[in-house]
Amino acid sequence: MTDVLPLRATAIAQDGLFIGGRWTGATHDRVYATVNPADGTVITDVADGSAADIDAAVRAARRAFDEGPWPRMSGHERARILLAAADLIERDAEELARLDTADMGKPLAFTRIENGFFAPAIYRYYAGLASQMSGTTHDSVGSAFAYTLREPIGVIGAITPFNVPLLLATTKLAPALAAGNTIVHKPSETTPLSALKIARLLAEAGLPEGVLNVVTGTGAAPGIALVAHPGVDKIAFTGSNLVGQEIIRASADTLKKVSVELGGKSANIIFADAYLDEAIDHAFNGIFYGSGQVCVAGSRLLVQRPVYDQVVETLARRAEATLPGDPLDPGTVIGPLAHQLQFEKVSSYVRIGLDEGAELVTGGQPHHPQGSDSGWYYRPTIFKGRNDMRIAQEEIFGPVITVIPFDTDEEAVALANGTKFGLASAVHTRDIKRAHSIAAAMRAGTCWINTYAQWDPGISFGGRKASGYGRELGPEVMHSYSETKSVWVDLPVGPDAALGGDLSL
Structure with missing residues (x-):
């Protein structure tokens, strides 16, 4: 190897799981090794979270949504924290690039661009949209005035793949947070390190406790537990077609919202x-x-x-x-x-x-x-x-x-x-x-x-047919992380209404 591995990789992994704003070990203190694909060496041991750890993370996210300040902050307040996160990601861009390069093998020339330029750009873009979660007003209908609100969905379960670890997490975390949701993030078991680092950076930026929770772990059990959990309101998944189909089927019991960005044969x-x-x-x-x-x-x-x-x-x-x-x-x-x-x-x-x-x-x-x-x-x-x-x-x-x-x-x-x-x-x-x-x-x-694979945070991305449904990036994704509420206001009617009430003798 031409250079050392990220100096903080071991320290980051030893922090464990990030649940409720605190670092904790996995159930029974289980760990597993994350391996450098360039030479087969072990980078470090990572907490091996279980369904019990997913449950703890969901409960923390649920409390943060139901009782905490994040969904109740103004969009401007959330934007301030997202902008601070973008600055911190830029500050530690080299470390983040080396973590993903060591973890998944993508050349450093590319992870530097993905993690040092694109990821901060996405956080800044959605910081700009955080204060634009507006509804619509309608002319009076009969005796009522009606308007709509855009509100956060609740707890988001984000499941991300190994191939672009930090960036594909960012395309979910940034808009979900901008909309006022709380999150449980399950990164790929083979590329978990940058997810743990981002949890630390978002906490440093001022994200309240429990708003972002990160559970690393091996096998299908943590992901299945997240999809099936009744405390989760939406699953956002990027990965294979077959796993996406399983997630859609498993989500039916709790009628979760689901967005899936699956495979391609472009x-x-x-x-x-x-x-x-x-x-x-x-x-x-x-x-x-x-x-x-x-x-x-x-x-x-x-x-x-x-x-x-x-x-x-x-x-x-x-x-x-x-x-x-x-x-x-x-x-x-x-x-x-x-x-x-x-x-x-x-x-x-x-x-x-x-x-x-x-x-x-x-x-x-x-x-x-x-x-x-x-x-x-x-x-x-x-x-x-x-x-x-x-x-x-x-x-x-x-x-x-x-x-x-x-x-x-x-x-x-x-x-x-x-x-x-x-x-x-x-x-x-x-x-x-x-x-x-x-x-x-x-x-x-x-x-x-006359080009290929160009993108911008403001242009939506997603698939058709077996490549999934829902969109990431662009303003459209904010609808994927929010709900519409209709509000009706009864209005007085009749010739005496303008005078404030019934004046009959």
């Missing part, structure tokens, strides 16, 4: 008239950023036949020249996969692709950086294939792309929409009419034109 379309150099850059970054462990990864590259061979050859040369490396090296573009199970999943899908008859252009095997014989590294992998293959239909969540030829606009749209997923899409062309017509035809929550 189509990235390159037409023959595209600016090819830029399109190939976007195709490369769209699949190999984060070693392909990104929900919007452009894992299906649809290329118009006249430029198909050129695009494949150019993309392959670049992939072969960009081997995985030490994620703490600022020059590394591709790091290891986040954990062993993910490595095994990617390896199995490469075998499936070969068995299906896909043509392996490059990659398809593990890789160890120079001087290393450990870590979950996998070479950037490119297949030529068909849209009906499993490698083109199922989410691999790794550095594997299937390049599929097409001829016409109609065929491109049919291929792009020809999966159960609908998270993201892209189209590269110089024809503005074609660009907008293709974007309109895509059954996906996002479509990029």
Whole structure:
């Protein structure tokens, strides 16, 4: 490794669980190891929370919502604390970046941007919306005047994945807090460290006790307990399609609100008239950023036949020249996969692709950086294939792309929409009419034109079909974390009403 691990990682983990504004050990003092995927070494031991710990956290969040000041503060007061949190995240951005790099293997060059720039930007954006939780007024209806209020939902259960640990937690925590909710956060068991650090920073910013609770833990039990708990009013989940379906089913007994941002198999379309150099850059970054462990990864590259061979050859040369490396090296573009199970999943899908008859252009095997014989590294992998293959239909969540030829606009749209997923899409062309017509035809929550994976806190994000429902980011998400209350006010009626009452003798 080119640099030391985060110096405070062990101290942060030893704090334990964050419940009711205090640090505490897990039930029976259980712990588990969080492992650096770059070399397989143990970073530190983390509290292994149970259903009992989830119950304690929910009760703390419930008290903070029902009795505490946070939901009763003005939006301006909440904004002040969120802005302070943004400043603290910027202050400790390097530590937060190193925690996520050590925990999940994403190159430091990327975690510095995600945690040091994007995360504070999201907190600042929702601080700006905290005071805009306004309802509407209505003309008198019969003998009444009516208006609506926007109120916080209550206790939010936030369950976040391993691939973008701090940022995907931020997209839930910031708007939920801005709306006045309290939260129990269950981070991924493989990447818990930045969640614990954020709990400390939010407390330092002035967040009242019990408003944010963080329970780390292994296995399905803590998440199941959170979803089933009657004290939780909404679940906000990002993760796999299968787990999302289980959460939706489990939430039915308590009629919780649920928003789920699930997997994708996003189509990235390159037409023959595209600016090819830029399109190939976007195709490369769209699949190999984060070693392909990104929900919007452009894992299906649809290329118009006249430029198909050129695009494949150019993309392959670049992939072969960009081997995985030490994620703490600022020059590394591709790091290891986040954990062993993910490595095994990617390896199995490469075998499936070969068995299906896909043509392996490059990659398809593990890789160890120079001087290393450990870590979950996998070479950037490119297949030529068909849209009906499993490698083109199922989410691999790794550095594997299937390049599929097409001829016409109609065929491109049919291929792009020809999966159960609908998270993201892209189209590269110089024809503005074609660009907008293709974007309109895509059954996906996002479509990029002549770019890929751009975002802004003010633009909503989410999926269609099996990619889930509900939105994150943008002003729309504030409705996901608030309820509408209608208020009716009886008004006096009749000719004597203006004089203050009944004047009859």
